[in-house]
Amino acid sequence: MPRHLLADDDLTPAEQAEVLALAAELKADPYGPKPLDGPVTVAMIFDKPTLRTQTSFGAGIAELGGHAMLVDGAMAGIGKRESVADVARVLGRQAGQIVWRTYAQSALEEMAEFSGVPVINALTDDFHPCQLLADLLTISEHKGRLAGLTAVFLGDAACNMGNSWALAGATAGMNVVLSGPEGYQPEPAMIERARAIAATTGGSVTVEIDPTAAVAGADVVITDTWVSMGKEDEAAARLAELAPYQLNAELLAGAADDAIVMHCLPAYRGKEITAEVLDGPASVIWDEAENRRHAQKAVMTWLQARR
Numbered sequence: 001m002p003r004h005l006l007a008d009d010d011l012t013p014a015e016q017a018e019v020l021a022l023a024a025e026l027k028a029d030p031y032g033p034k035p036l037d038g039p040v041t042v043a044m045i046f047d048k049p050t051l052r053t054q055t056s057f058g059a060g061i062a063e064l065g066g067h068a069m070l071v072d073g074a075m076a077g078i079g080k081r082e083s084v085a086d087v088a089r090v091l092g093r094q095a096g097q098i099v100w101r102t103y104a105q106s107a108l109e110e111m112a113e114f115s116g117v118p119v120i121n122a123l124t125d126d127f128h129p130c131q132l133l134a135d136l137l138t139i140s141e142h143k144g145r146l147a148g149l150t151a152v153f154l155g156d157a158a159c160n161m162g163n164s165w166a167l168a169g170a171t172a173g174m175n176v177v178l179s180g181p182e183g184y185q186p187e188p189a190m191i192e193r194a195r196a197i198a199a200t201t202g203g204s205v206t207v208e209i210d211p212t213a214a215v216a217g218a219d220v221v222i223t224d225t226w227v228s229m230g231k232e233d234e235a236a237a238r239l240a241e242l243a244p245y246q247l248n249a250e251l252l253a254g255a256a257d258d259a260i261v262m263h264c265l266p267a268y269r270g271k272e273i274t275a276e277v278l279d280g281p282a283s284v285i286w287d288e289a290e291n292r293r294h295a296q297k298a299v300m301t302w303l304q305a306r307r
């Protein structure tokens with residue numbers, strides 16, 4: 001059975017470290033290794049909007065010697081015209097790997113069950129593991145380490161990025177603080193899942209409702225849109241309820257002097273983060289965006305070796 005990257009904890013702590021080290025190697029030598037030479041075709045399906053994910057996978061697959069095949073999910077009618085299982089069986093006969101951005105985590109799991117080839121989560125409602133690998137690579141570049149650092153995720157901590165931070169940060173041995181109001185925190189089962197990992201890595205996972213207390217002394221301060229893709233009809237309520245969690249200069253002043261600011265983008269200046277902070281000296285957002293490519297190249301390389 002092939003390995004997949006469906007959720008952040010599909011990688012053990014040792015495997016996550018291995019993938020991150022590989023990402024750094026590939027970044028240093030972007031046109032060197034060609035594990036997808038042949039070329040191996042990688043099917044990419046986007047059921048939600050994309051900029052960074054499509055372009056970083058497309059460029060990364062090319063650099064690895066492979067071929068990126070964009071599959072129109074609406075035209076294929078995944079789950080409607082054909083079942084997810086049948087789409088998986090067909091794509092597994094045409095492509096060497098499958099990259100899918102969709103809504104339900106359960107659909108992604110079904111794709112992996114029937115594809116016979118590695119499936120990579122390019123964002124679901126529940127997780128965004130490729131972003132987390134890029135974020136961890138970025139933090140290790142700026143801080144020289146991961147374990148023991150405190151990372152605070154502000155705002156809609158119940159979204160895919162909050163869940164992924166809990167799992168991937170715990171896997172990396174970081175102290176993850178999730179700061180959102182009631183209703184915007186990960187499910188208790190997700191917190192427990194992350195804490196079980198943290199117990200093995202020396203990390204921790206904490207929920208702190210007060211954003212000022214959450215950010216105090218933080219090494220890394222992260223936020224994300226308050227209106228994730230698919231939540232547009234809740235926009236007005238979300239903007240009102242999450243307003244106290246805006247990442248602005250006043251809040252950031254409580255973090256460590258050398259704290260870095262992260263955002264997976266797209267960002268909404270003046271909403272979840274001010275332009276001053278997003279475009280300011282602590283921000284590492286463009287490194288994060290670039291590192292998507294290097295991290296995903298490492299994931300595809302790692303999965304290809306384990307087919």
Ligand code: NVA
Pocket residue numbers: 123159160161224225227228229264265266
């Ligand atoms: N939480 C955001 C992440 C975007 C990359 C969303 O799901 O829209």
